Amino acid sequence: MNKFEVSGPTCISFSGGRTSGYMLWLTLQAHGGKLPPDTHVVFANTGKEEEATLRFVRDCGERWGVPIVWVEYRPDGDGWATVDFDTASRHGEPFDALIRKRNYLPNPVARFCTVDLKILRAVDYMRSLGYDEHENLVGIRADEPRRIAKVRAAPSGGTKGVERRMPLADAGITKWDVMRFWQGNDFDLALPNIGGTTMHGNCDLCFLKNSAIVMSLISEKPSRGVWWAAKEHSITNPGIVNGGTFRSDRPSYAAMLAFSKAQADAFGHAAAEIEDGIECVSCTD
Numbered sequence: 276m277n278k279f280e281v282s283g284p285t286c287i288s289f290s291g292g293r294t295s296g297y298m299l300w301l302t303l304q305a306h307g308g309k310l311p312p313d314t315h316v317v318f319a320n321t322g323k324e325e326e327a328t329l330r331f332v333r334d335c336g337e338r339w340g341v342p343i344v345w346v347e348y349r350p351d352g353d354g355w356a357t358v359d360f361d362t363a364s365r366h367g368e369p370f371d372a373l374i375r376k377r378n379y380l381p382n383p384v385a386r387f388c389t390v391d392l393k394i395l396r397a398v399d400y401m402r403s404l405g406y407d408e409h410e411n412l413v414g415i416r417a418d419e420p421r422r423i424a425k426v427r428a429a430p431s432g433g434t435k436g437v438e439r440r441m442p443l444a445d446a447g448i449t450k451w452d453v454m455r456f457w458q459g460n461d462f463d464l465a466l467p468n469i470g471g472t473t474m475h476g477n478c479d480l481c482f483l484k485n486s487a488i489v490m491s492l493i494s495e496k497p498s499r500g501v502w503w504a505a506k507e508h509s510i511t512n513p514g515i516v517n518g519g520t521f522r523s524d525r526p527s528y529a530a531m532l533a534f535s536k537a538q539a540d541a542f543g544h545a546a547a548e549i550e551d552g553i554e555c556v557s558c559t560d
Contacts, residue, residue: 278446279305284409285314286401288393289335289343291328292476293464295414296335297453298443302412303339316343317400319393322364322371323478323502327465333360334462346396350376355396367502370478374506380521383483398434408436415441418449480528482521489528493535500532 279302287302287310289295299316303309310316318332336343345358348369358364373391374380381388401409411432415422423444426432430439450471457463466475474488479499484492493500507527510519520527526534 277305278442281306281311281314281410281412283313284401284404284406285311285412286397286409287314287316287412288397288414289316289318289332290414290477291318291324291332291464292414292473293457293468294416294443294450294453296331296464297448297456298412298414299335299341300339300456301446302442303341308340310341313406315401315404316341317397318343318345319396320345320347320358320363320369321388321392321478322347322367322369323480325466325475325479326365328476329360329363329365331464338462344400346400348373348392348396353399355399357400371506374509378510380506380510380519381482382521382523386483388478394432394434398437406436409438411437411439413439413441415444416449416453417444417447419444486525486531490531490535490538493532494538497532497536500528500535503528504532 279298281302287295287299289299302314306314316336320329332343332345335341345360345363346355347358347364348354349356350372369392370388373388377387397411413426415426417423423441426439426441431437432439454468454471457468464473464476466473474484475492480489480492480503482503503521504527507520507529
């Protein structure tokens with residue numbers, strides 16, 4: 276059986292990156308260019324993706340003729356809403372609303388941003404269509420053993436009625452296969468691809484990215500750091516240990532923003548590399 280064939284209700288999680296985009300294309304090819312009627316492609320927008328990511332999601336849908344449902348977190352009502360390219364949040368509104376509701380920040384141990392902004396919103400959409408149980412295709416490649424192990428250990432991801440599957444990993448697809456596909460394609464994600472890694476991908480300054488990447492992205496566009504620094508400054512909940520920082524093991528975003536400016540003023544470049552990045556099962560692409 277083709278690893279990308281689906282049977283029964285299925286949600287294809289599209290992060291807006293090259294890897295999950297390739298997974299979508301391969302799934303389309305496995306079904307003659309058109310997905311089964313009970314298979315749905317879902318992009319969960321946090322409001323902190325780069326504009327190029329949003330354009331890429333739109334382009335994949337339009338060029339491949341596949342409907343892509345855009346969902347966003349909402350703090351009230353049903354907890355979510357559908358949007359599109361024109362109405363999607365672009366200033367972190369869903370993420371900000373989640374932080375204000377919780378009054379503490381996500382961190383490497385409590386990654387509720389991934390769950391509340393992405394995973395549960397896709398599940399909400401599928402359940403709104405009447406699917407109490409469904410399969411979820413996630414874009415994890417064969418060269419990501421730690422992420423594979425996490426999914427194998429907990430296929431449901433803690434969500435009742437959901438069974439995650441990794442067709443790229445099962446098919447032996449690596450980042451080099453993904454790179455070759457997009458190099459030969461007639462359109463691509465307009466973000467730098469460095470050795471198969473898109474450091475601008477997902478939330479722009481995600482706290483799971485290592486310090487060197489965060490510093491580089493801030494140096495490239497200082498306004499990126501302002502939102503993250505403001506979120507850390509906004510938390511006033513004394514009952515939550517480290518609840519006012521995204522990471523307790525490195526400087527705050529405000530400190531990195533200030534340091535990046537000082538480095539640029541003095542030397543014209545960002546700080547030396549620090550390897551403190553952390554993998555995320557559901558976001559990284």
